[in-house]
Amino acid sequence: MTAARVHGERCAPLYAVRVIDAAPSAWNLANVLTVLRIVLVPFFAWAMLVDGGHTVSGRLTATAIFVVAALTDRLDGWVARRSGQITDLGKLLDPIADKLLVGTALVLLSALGDLPWWVTVVILVRELGITAMRFFLLRYVVLPASRGGKLKTVLQSFAIGLYLLPLDELPAFVSVVAAVLMGAAVLVTVVTGLDYVRAAVRIRRAAVVPPGAGI
Numbered sequence: 001m002t003a004a005r006v007h008g009e010r011c012a013p014l015y016a017v018r019v020i021d022a023a024p025s026a027w028n029l030a031n032v033l034t035v036l037r038i039v040l041v042p043f044f045a046w047a048m049l050v051d052g053g054h055t056v057s058g059r060l061t062a063t064a065i066f067v068v069a070a071l072t073d074r075l076d077g078w079v080a081r082r083s084g085q086i087t088d089l090g091k092l093l094d095p096i097a098d099k100l101l102v103g104t105a106l107v108l109l110s111a112l113g114d115l116p117w118w119v120t121v122v123i124l125v126r127e128l129g130i131t132a133m134r135f136f137l138l139r140y141v142v143l144p145a146s147r148g149g150k151l152k153t154v155l156q157s158f159a160i161g162l163y164l165l166p167l168d169e170l171p172a173f174v175s176v177v178a179a180v181l182m183g184a185a186v187l188v189t190v191v192t193g194l195d196y197v198r199a200a201v202r203i204r205r206a207a208v209v210p211p212g213a214g215i
């Protein structure tokens with residue numbers, strides 16, 4: 001029987017996996033929270049850029065919107081697990097919403113000169129690459145977020161949350177904590193990206209092994 005391991009867990013045979021759950025029940029509370037995160041992105045960008053991007057009030061507003069959006073990420077996962085509302089749509093949409101929010105924040109921070117561009121480029125290359133890979137793998141299976149991927153998003157959110165603050169107005173140690181957290185976020189982002197690539201190779205191999213040959 002042709003099966004694959006995704007994040008170490010054995011999946012149903014690949015030829016029996018539905019590609020995407022298009023049932024109306026996909027629009028549950030968990031997925032609505034995910035969509036809310038996407039809706040908040042333009043409001044966050046507006047707050048970041050208001051009056052040149054370096055006013056204390058603008059940055060505090062942007063930080064508040066970012067925190068609310070990041071909290072919906074924790075909440076949608078919790079709601080989905082607790083109510084059994086885990087859907088293929090949610091598995092696909094949740095990482096996309098995270099990447100939109102995190103990507104927008106990183107690009108704006110670099111454009112405003114608050115974060116080195118290489119940090120933004122490394123994270124974006126990983127995030128866009130894994131998103132593209134997820135879409136490619138849709139023909140076999142919906143690749144859910146791994147534990148490492150979730151940890152990565154938490155680290156990114158904390159690091160970005162600190163960088164969004166008006167750091168010039170705060171004690172120096174806040175900038176140091178922000179830089180250390182961002183370093184850890186970059187490291188976990190790259191390592192988990194490589195883990196996903198390994199998982200994708202396993203899925204692809206399992207998909208081309210004829211039924212009965214095993215993997």
Ligand SMILES: O=P(O)(O)OC[C@H](O)CO
Binds near residue numbers: 098131148150152
């Ligand atoms: O590492 P990814 O691409 O699976 O993304 C993880 C999600 O953002 C976790 O909510």
